[in-house]
Amino acid sequence: MTTKQINKYIENIIDPSRNQSLGALQAIKHLGIDPEKNTVILLIEVGKKNPDVTNQLTRELAKIVKIDLGFAGLVVDYEQSRPEHLGKKVKILGIASGKGGVGKSTVTANLAYALTRLGKKVGILDADIYGANMPKILDCENRILESNADGKVTPITVDGIEMVSTEYMVDTDRALLWRGPMLGKVLKIFFDDTLWSPELEYLLVDLPPGTGDVMMDLRQFVADIKLLLVTTPHPSASHIAIKAGFAAKSLQQELLGVIENMSWLEIDNHRHKVFGEGGGEAVSEKLLVPLLGQIPLGQPTGENPSIFSETDKIGIIYLSLAKTIMRLVENA
Template identity: 35%
Template sequence: MGNRTLRRSKRKLQRGRKQIDEPCTGKQRHEELSFHRDDGRHGSDDIPRRCTSYSAFRIYDVPVTEDRILTALRGVLDPELGGDIVELGMVQSVDADPDGSVTIGIALTIAACPMRDRIEQDVIRKVSALEGVTGVKVETRAMDAEQRSQLMAVARRRARDNAKPTNVSPLTRVVAVGSGKGGVGKSSVSVNLSLALADLGHRVGLLDADIWGFSIPRLIGTHARLSAGEDRLLIPVNVSGIQVVSTGLIVESEDTALMWRGLMLSKALEQFLNQVAWADDLGYLVIDLPPGTGDVQMALSRMLPQAELVVVTTPQIAARNVAARAANMARRSFLPLLGVIENMAGFTCEHGTTYDLFGKGGGQTLADDLGVPLIGQIPLDPLVVADGDAGLPIVRAHPESPAAAAFRDAAARLADAFPPAGDETCVGRIARILEDLEVPAR
């Protein structure tokens, strides 16, 4: 570089510094940036910049558009559902006036949504930060049934996309059996429903998720122990044609008490889903849930978002109300409800008279309130208790009994309304057509 060129460059640099050290307008700022950008010999980092005019950075006459508002609202998350309110379909309307005032309509899952205040505050904060907005008003209302269904579908898809893979095939229909309380016979329902589904020709697995209060081994009549294969995965015990997994197949004896805290319960469920060699062609995996709405239920919805819930209740009002809370928990956890099974529906004596010992109609009332079908009504039969204690489920020990017939009817309704996911694929439908035509599949 010659001396003349070097002196010229120094003079330019000095003029640039002088301009930057003075308060600038937007036009000056533009000129300064142009000067430093066009001068290939001096990078912008070589020159200390100072601009005391705030107006140099402002952008005037920015229109407040719906797109800009929706972009801002994507930063507002529903704390319970875990998605932004735009994706979840909670933003119902966006109105922006020329003076910069904005009105936003938000639909909440329920009118008394506990997250209402937080969502409103986040909406106001995000939209108020937009240039040109002079005021924000939020109008909230409750969603209708169709909107809630659409929202749950989105939330369920998000949960499925974010869930870690398990050893349960995504084509397996996962049926969780819950009641919200103990003593309604959900374990007996789980066992007999599983066997009835197997009798219909489906490949069935049965998971005892009642970690503390396991009873499936006793009810199904097995004293086997779980063992690990070469791949170190636990091999389910095959009992009466179904795959069975339970903590009762791990402990030393049936009387062993498990003194585990909530975290251990979730870990046990995770192990049963991730470290068990479940068959790839399982049509149904029936999961016997523990009473209540605690750790296992919440962990199941997180680990296995494909799960769906069958609610078991007795006709008694108290049991029905608790079962309704279990259904409410399921919906808040994005577990779809398949239906209701009413157990101990009535006792018929040897003379043919039926006595409603626990009331009447509780299952149908609960199903109507939840908007789901009543899948079955299982009569109160002493044989269910006696056969279960002997390890001989009634659908196999006394298939001619009214209770066994009721279990088979419930399984048939469940299979007809909710077939295995594999049967709903194109390949599954073609296979069924070929089977109906008695054409051997290749």
């Protein structure tokens, strides 16, 4: 029996999370046969990777493969599909740190501007439940997230950057959201029910401080999120960033690299290491990922006190960081 023939038998099975057949969904990502063990090996993409869905599919697949077709074994792995409104080409980057206050949100926003200046269409998802401040950073706090009759949300757009934030959810539905598995509900709206531009190329997810719990929630929506770890040069920050990195690794989450923020303060061409040094390097060495860039301390010269302009020294550093990241993810 060939893989083509097996495909014919299993392509009519319905993914219960999407109510369409595996064939129509092009959900059979890999189909192989291990002749020695007389076993069929499958990788199936599902709309929702939860036990209800995968157990039902495994039962139906095992019935066909083992009972109808007579194979001795079946090995099946599942992967989470992309949300409907996020095309396959969108690169999803999570900005994490472990320790709070090291500059995740500032880096997220400035990276979004730098990527935009390099011609990319960028979105920001502010997933920091308790400390959401992207509306403040992008200076659009007075706006509201609009939803249409189907409950689909249109992101806010600032300088061509699309953005959704948990901050907008609090006032509209405080009672619903501030209890129970709140993050999951908000993430569902932001991933499944937000009308991101079809042109979107990068989605930057500003994560809350912490070492992994949010990642578990995120993975139910996007499996292939890549992480950028932000640290300061000080061991107190790098120590926790390393922990966060190992937590992510244990979840098989891809770590793209490390960004060291607040690396020095330059006065009269002299770099003062006010927060010490070596944090970025330490994280990079421990986790075996590259140190992608170092961002000094400084304030923007433009109107927005958080966003560096293209001509600010630090704005230029962000452009170079964005180019490094583009090379990494686009040549992968």
